Every structure is written in C-alpha cells, then in structure tokens.
Amino acid sequence: MALAQRRATSGEQAGETPLLRRAGVLLALLLAGGMILGAMFLPVLQNSDATSTGYQIEHAQQQLDDLRAKTYTLQAQIADLGSETRIRQEAARLGMVPAGRASAVTVNVPAPAGVFLPHGLAPTLTAVAGAAESSVAAPPTPADQSYPPAGAPSATPAPTAVPTIVPPGPVPSVGPPP
Amino acid sequence: MATISRRAHAQPAPWRAAAVALALLLAGGGLVARLVFLQIVQHKGYSSEAAGEHLDQTTVPAHRGAILDANGFPLAVSIATYDIGVDRHIWQDAAAAQRGAQALAPLLNRTPEQILSLLGDATTGPATIAQDVDYDTGRRIAALGLPGVLAQPREKRVNPEGDLASPLLGFVGRDGGGLTGLELDENSLLTGLPGSSEYERDALGNPIAAGVRKSVAPQPGSDVELTIDRNIQQMCEQELKAGIDKTHATGGTCIVMDPNTGAILAMDDEPSFKLSTLDLSADPQGEGFKDGAVTDIYEPGSVFKLFTMSAGIDSGKVNPNTTYIDTCQVVVSQRIFHNWDYSCNGPTTMTTVLVRSLNLGTLWLTTKVLGPDLFYQYVRAFGFGEPTGSGLSGDASGIVRSNADTAWSLADLASNSFGQGISVSALQMITGVAAIVNGGNLMQPYVVKDVRSNGTTRVTQPTVRRRVISSESAATIRDMMKLVLQANTFAPVPGYTAGGKSGTAYVPTVKTKTSAGDAYAQEVTIPSYIGFAPFDHPRVLIYVKLDNLKSADFGGVLTAPMFSHLASEILTYLDVPPDRPLPAATETNAAGR
Numbered sequence: 001m002a003l004a005q006r007r008a009t010s011g012e013q014a015g016e017t018p019l020l021r022r023a024g025v026l027l028a029l030l031l032a033g034g035m036i037l038g039a040m041f042l043p044v045l046q047n048s049d050a051t052s053t054g055y056q057i058e059h060a061q062q063q064l065d066d067l068r069a070k071t072y073t074l075q076a077q078i079a080d081l082g083s084e085t086r087i088r089q090e091a092a093r094l095g096m097v098p099a100g101r102a103s104a105v106t107v108n109v110p111a112p113a114g115v116f117l118p119h120g121l122a123p124t125l126t127a128v129a130g131a132a133e134s135s136v137a138a139p140p141t142p143a144d145q146s147y148p149p150a151g152a153p154s155a156t157p158a159p160t161a162v163p164t165i166v167p168p169g170p171v172p173s174v175g176p177p178p
Numbered sequence: 179m180a181t182i183s184r185r186a187h188a189q190p191a192p193w194r195a196a197a198v199a200l201a202l203l204l205a206g207g208g209l210v211a212r213l214v215f216l217q218i219v220q221h222k223g224y225s226s227e228a229a230g231e232h233l234d235q236t237t238v239p240a241h242r243g244a245i246l247d248a249n250g251f252p253l254a255v256s257i258a259t260y261d262i263g264v265d266r267h268i269w270q271d272a273a274a275a276q277r278g279a280q281a282l283a284p285l286l287n288r289t290p291e292q293i294l295s296l297l298g299d300a301t302t303g304p305a306t307i308a309q310d311v312d313y314d315t316g317r318r319i320a321a322l323g324l325p326g327v328l329a330q331p332r333e334k335r336v337n338p339e340g341d342l343a344s345p346l347l348g349f350v351g352r353d354g355g356g357l358t359g360l361e362l363d364e365n366s367l368l369t370g371l372p373g374s375s376e377y378e379r380d381a382l383g384n385p386i387a388a389g390v391r392k393s394v395a396p397q398p399g400s401d402v403e404l405t406i407d408r409n410i411q412q413m414c415e416q417e418l419k420a421g422i423d424k425t426h427a428t429g430g431t432c433i434v435m436d437p438n439t440g441a442i443l444a445m446d447d448e449p450s451f452k453l454s455t456l457d458l459s460a461d462p463q464g465e466g467f468k469d470g471a472v473t474d475i476y477e478p479g480s481v482f483k484l485f486t487m488s489a490g491i492d493s494g495k496v497n498p499n500t501t502y503i504d505t506c507q508v509v510v511s512q513r514i515f516h517n518w519d520y521s522c523n524g525p526t527t528m529t530t531v532l533v534r535s536l537n538l539g540t541l542w543l544t545t546k547v548l549g550p551d552l553f554y555q556y557v558r559a560f561g562f563g564e565p566t567g568s569g570l571s572g573d574a575s576g577i578v579r580s581n582a583d584t585a586w587s588l589a590d591l592a593s594n595s596f597g598q599g600i601s602v603s604a605l606q607m608i609t610g611v612a613a614i615v616n617g618g619n620l621m622q623p624y625v626v627k628d629v630r631s632n633g634t635t636r637v638t639q640p641t642v643r644r645r646v647i648s649s650e651s652a653a654t655i656r657d658m659m660k661l662v663l664q665a666n667t668f669a670p671v672p673g674y675t676a677g678g679k680s681g682t683a684y685v686p687t688v689k690t691k692t693s694a695g696d697a698y699a700q701e702v703t704i705p706s707y708i709g710f711a712p713f714d715h716p717r718v719l720i721y722v723k724l725d726n727l728k729s730a731d732f733g734g735v736l737t738a739p740m741f742s743h744l745a746s747e748i749l750t751y752l753d754v755p756p757d758r759p760l761p762a763a764t765e766t767n768a769a770g771r
Contacts, residue, residue, distance in 0.1 A: 069258035079252040079338035
C-alpha cells in the first residue's frame with residue numbers, strides 16, 4: 001500500500017517534471033531566439049544610428065562651411081562699406097566737400113590743469129600773462145573750472161577773426177634751381 | 179577475358195600515383211605561390227587599388243589671408259564662390275542637357291541656349307559654364323543634384339578699396355595663387371595649408387554617410403598687415419595723378435616713408451595696371467604688371483647732390499662754409515660741364531651749392547676733393563648698386579659705374595656728382611635720403627608691418643642695414659636741406675619747418691645725340707622733389723617724381739608744390755602739431771577756438 005502511494009506520488013512528480021522541463025526549455029528557446037533576433041537586429045540599429053549621425057555630421061559640416069562663407073562675404077561687405085572710396089561718395093552725396101587746409105590757432109587762454117595742449121598750440125608767454133591778469137581780476141569759481149572759463153570770451157571767434165590760410169603766392173616767372 | 183580482368187584489378191603503377199601527386203602538389207604550390215604574390219607581395223598595390231574603387235578624396239582649399247592696411251582696413255580679401263562646370267559626356271544626352279540647362283538658366287541669369295553654347299564642340303571632358311558664382315547660388319546648384327553638373331568651391335579675391343595701391347598689392351591667378359605684387363611676394367604666408375577629405379563613396383560617387391571618413395582641416399592663410407596707410411596712399415595717388423595731368427608727364431612716382439624706421443606709408447607709380455580693369459590678355463608678357471617705384475631705374479639728377487655733399491661733410495673734407503671758386507664751366511675728360519643756369523658764381527660755399535643746386539660745386543667736390551674711391555664708397559654705402567632689401571619683387575639694384583669698371587672715366591665721376599650717369603630706383607633714393615634724415619642709419623625699407631596667424635602676431639622690426647654717416651654729419655646736411663627748402667617758393671609746408679631738395683634729370687636716350695655729343699634728350703626731363711617734415715622730429719619723408727616731362731620748368735617748380743601740398747595733408751592727417759607759427763595772416767589771437 002505504501003509502495004503504491006509512493007509510486008503514485010512519484011508518478012505525479014514525474015508528470016510535473018516534464019511539464020516544468022518543457023516550459024523551461026521553451027523559455028530558454030524563446031530567450032535564445034530573442035537574443036539571436038536582438039543580435040541580428042543590433043547591427044541594423046547601430047548602422048542606422050551611425051548613418052543618421054553621419055548625415056548629421058555632414059549637415060553640421062555643411063552648415064559650418066555655409067557660415068564660414070557667409071562670414072567671409074560679410075567681412076568683404078563691411079570692407080566695401082568702409083572703403084574710403086565709398087565714404088567719399090557718401091560724403092559727396094550728403095553735400096560734404098573736401099576740407100581745405102587745416103588751420104592752427106594760438107590761444108591766449110591757458111589750458112585747464114591736466115589738459116594736454118600740443119606744443120605748437122601752446123599760448124605765448126604774453127597771452128598767458130594777459131590771461132593771468134584777467135584771472136586776478138575775476139578769479140574763477142570751482143564751477144568755472146570747465147574749459148573755456150565762463151569769464152573768457154566766446155569760444156566762437158567773430159567772423160572776421162576766422163583764421164584763414166593764405167595759399168602760396170603767384171607762380172614767379174623764374175623758378176628755383178632744379 | 180581472364181587476362182583483361184586481371185589487368186582491371188591490377189594495382190596502378192607507383193609512378194603514376196606519384197605523378198598525380200606531383201601534379202597536384204605543383205598545382206597547389208602554384209596556387210599558393212600566386213596567392214602569396216597577390217596577397218603579400220602586391221598587397222599594397224591591390225589594396226590601394228581597391229581603396230581607390232570605393233574611397234574618394236577631395237582637397238579642401240584653405241582660405242587665403244587678407245591684406246590689411248596699417249590701421250587694419252582690408253585692401254584684399256577672399257570670399258567663397260563656386261565655379262559651375264558640366265561633364266560634356268553626360269550632357270551628350272540631349273534631353274538631359276536640355277533639362278540641366280533649363281534648371282541652371284534662372285540661377286545663372288542666362289538662357290538655356292547660352293548655357294548649351296558654352297559646351298563647345300568637344301564631346302568629353304568638363305566645360306566651365308560660370309565662374310565665381312556667389313556662394314548661395316553655387317550651393318543651390320549643388321543641391322539640385324543635376325546629372326553632369328559640377329559645382330566646384332573656389333575663392334575669389336576682392337579689393338574693397340578698388341584700384342588703391344594696385345601695383346603694390348598685385349593680383350592672384352585663377353588657381354588662387356599670387357601672380358604679382360605683394361600677392362606674389364607674400365604668397366606663402368597668405369595661402370595657408372589646404373586640407374583633405376577622404377570618404378567612402380557609393381556607386382554614383384556620392385559619399386556614404388556611415389562610411390569611412392578621414393579629414394584634415396585646412397589651415398587658413400595668415401593676414402598680412404601693411405605699413406601702407408590707405409588714407410596716405412589715397413593722398414599720394416591723388417597728388418601724383420593731379421601732377422601728371424597738370425604737367426602732361428608720361429608717368430610718375432610718389433613714395434611716403436617714415437624715415438626713422440624705413441616703413442613705407444604710401445607708394446604709387448604711374449602708369450600702372452588697375453585691379454578693376456585688369457586684362458591679362460592685353461599684356462601676355464606681363465611687363466606692365468610691376469611696381470615701377472621698385473623695379474624701374476632712372477637717372478635721379480640734382481637730388482643726388484645730397485649724397486655727394488654727405489660724402490664731403492662726413493669725410494671731413496668740407497663743411498657747409500667751405501668755399502670753391504665757381505667758374506663758368508669746367509672741362510673734364512674733354513667734356514664741358516656747367517651749371518644748370520650757366521651761371522658763374524665765383525667764390526661759393528657748400529651751402530650755396532645745395533641751395534642753388536650748382537653742378538660745378540658738386541663736380542669740384544668729387545673731382546678735386548673726394549676722389550673716386552671715397553665718393554663711390556659713400557655712394558655704395560647709401561645703398562646704390564644693390565637691392566634695398568624691401569622684399570618686394572623686382573627690387574632693382576640700379577647701375578653704378580665706378581672707377582673699378584673698365585669703361586669708367588673722370589667724366590663719369592663729374593656727372594655722377596650731380597646725379598647723371600648713374601641709375602637708381604625711386605625706392606633706393608628715398609631710402610638713401612632717409613639715412614640723412616634719421617641721423618645716418620640706412621634702414622631696410624619694408625611694407626609688411628605684421629603677420630597675424632592663429633591668434634599670434636609676428637611684428638616686423640625696423641632693421642638698420644648700416645650706419646652711413648655720423649649723426650653730426652646728418653644733422654649738418656639736414657640743416658642745409660632746410661635752407662634749400664626755404665629758398666624754394668613752392669616747397670615750404672605751412673606751419674611746419676621742413677627740409678628738402680629738388681632735382682631735374684635729363685633722360686638718356688640712344689636715339690638723340692645732342693650737339694655736345696651727349697646721349698641725352700635734353701628736351702625731356704625727370705623732375706623730382708624729396709623733403710621731410712617736421713624738421714626737429716621728422717615724421718614723413720616724401721619723394722615725388724614725374725617722368726619724361728617735355729617742359730622748360732624745373733623740378734623745383736613742378737614737384738615742390740606737390741611735396742608741399744602732400745606734406746601739409748599728411749601731417750594734418752597724422753595730427754602732427756605745427757612746429758612754427760603760421761604766416762601772420764593765418765594767426766589769430768582770439769581767445770578761443
């Protein structure tokens with residue numbers, strides 16, 4: 001009896017074991033199949049990704065080339081717009097005329113402290129003395145330290161005082177030596 | 179029958195098996211040997227051949243560097259363009275050609291017929307149908323992917339300042355390489371290093387995106403900044419053009435130099451080619467594509483007296499007050515010499531020799547005082563007879579015939595003393611006088627201020643070639659030049675103390691023999707003026723020269739005003755304050771500005 005029960009139990013166990021084994025084998029096969037499919041599909045994904053990246057690189061390179069070319073073109077356009085010839089044309093269009101000879105004037109008002117005045121434009125001693133006398137008569141207040149001082153004559157000379165440059169005299173009939 | 183059966187079952191003879199084995203062995207060995215030969219011995223050749231089948235390589239041109247003026251303004255820059263070509267073989271198919279031409283026509287602003295006519299009679303090979311197409315249009319054409327249409331990226335050189343400094347800048351060829359001027363002289367710096375792109379290609383020759391790729395980026399060329407100031411260059415060119423127009427000279431030269439460093443601030447020579455109207459076919463030999471200020475030589479005339487006097491002063495043989503007796507004429511080697519005005523001045527000082535530009539004075543100095551050895555020693559020390567070392571192509575040496583030469587005579591020494599019988603270039607002249615102005619140092623003239631590349635800047639340092647005269651002698655000559663300038667009505671620069679010297683040279687010719695037997699066309703002259711300002715701290719040295727002038731006027735009359743006007747403009751532009759009071763009429767005591 002006991003033997004029969006043991007056989008029955010072992011028979012049940014024997015019935016379960018093939019099922020489990022079969023399921024395990026199936027699972028393993030599925031896994032293996034999945035892995036094989038994955039392994040087969042992975043290069044496709046990789047290639048696709050590489051191709052996509054390749055196109056992106058190519059596109060980026062082309063964009064870089066385009067931008068570089070645009071930079072060069074814009075630099076040339078800036079140079080064109082800043083060219084002296086074009087500035088002259090624009091100035092003429094705006095009604096400007098070439099400047100005459102520059103004039104240099106000697107001022108008789110000393111420059112404020114710390115303000116550089118070129119040697120050639122420095123006031124003469126007489127002018128400085130005259131300015132000093134006037135400063136004694138009316139010492140400037142701190143607010144008058146700006147240039148020109150408030151007590152000084154108008155910064156705009158009268159029309160008759162506008163400095164002019166006399167052009168060279170008439171051409172002499174006898175020229176200088178060669 | 180039994181005999182036959184015995185034969186059939188008989189063992190094969192051992193030699194037969196051996197023969198078969200040997201044959202198989204030989205065949206196998208042969209195959210192995212062939213494989214070794216192909217796979218090992220010729221591996222490199224076949225692998226490269228195979229690579230050539232599926233790999234392609236293109237050269238990526240490097241961006242050509244810019245040429246800038248002294249303040250960084252571009253004088254020559256490159257922009258990206260495309261050349262459009264057509265593969266004639268593919269366009270042999272009339273339908274394909276028609277489709278392609280119709281697609282290209284609106285982009286190239288041409289009719290399809292015009293495009294097709296550019297193919298010519300040839301049936302194979304590429305045909306260029308458009309050059310220097312702007313970048314965007316070229317990209318659009320390339321993107322169309324038309325069969326047989328080739329869009330080749332290129333660079334085009336443009337000059338934003340137009341014709342400014344044309345002979346100095348030069349131009350590039352279709353390959354982008356410099357052909358003349360600075361484009362040629364500095365070509366190695368401007369060109370850069372081209373890159374390359376190697377890629378795997380498909381059957382149509384297009385790159386495979388995921389294929390093998392190897393690329394070397396191009397290294398752009400360096401930017402070359404010049405000592406040339408575009409504003410001063412413009413002033414120089416305008417003054418020269420006005421001078422030529424006014425005097426009907428055949429040409430002329432204008433050079434502005436910083437005498438302290440040898441830096442050339444402006445240089446122009448006329449006649450010369452213009453970049454805007456360049457026509458290489460008009461001058462196939464390229465003789466006109468030069469910078470005459472550097473390459474052309476001429477007899478300088480009386481400006482050369484400065485060097486004769488420098489030799490006399492520096493050698494201690496004379497001083498400004500040394501006197502000679504000026505007779506009406508002097509005969510040297512059976513040739514008669516006289517002053518330009520046929521004057522007889524009696525006792526005359528060296529200062530007067532320069533102020534009145536007396537030929538007999540410098541003749542006396544060389545023939546009676548200096549002698550040929552000492553004189554030519556100074557002439558060569560001032561840089562005559564050798565290139566200036568400017569680095570500009572065609573840097574002329576000039577012609578200095580000295581007493582070491584066989585055909586030389588004392589008459590040469592006499593005429594050399596006042597700048598005849600000796601040939602120099604304009605650049606040599608200004609470089610020599612710069613040595614007097616800067617205190618006695620012969621500087622190496624230069625036009626390249628610095629070279630910029632990859633964030634680094636190489637600055638050209640002024641180079642002293644040698645000391646020619648002492649600073650004391652130079653100061654003495656400068657003082658004499660001041661007196662010379664003051665004696666000329668046209669030369670003074672308003673507001674500035676200056677020094678200068680004029681010259682008028684006769685032009686040698688082989689066609690005309692004058693009655694005196696000279697090989698000079700005395701009706702044709704080369705007037706010139708050289709001067710510097712301000713006197714105490716010279717900022718500019720200016721040399722102006724007019725060529726082949728048929729005028730009775732002398733250099734001092736014709737070219738001194740050019741110097742005066744130019745110096746005034748340049749000093750104002752450079753913000754150089756006046757160093758002496760202006761004439762009374764121009765001064766004001768108004769208390770203000």
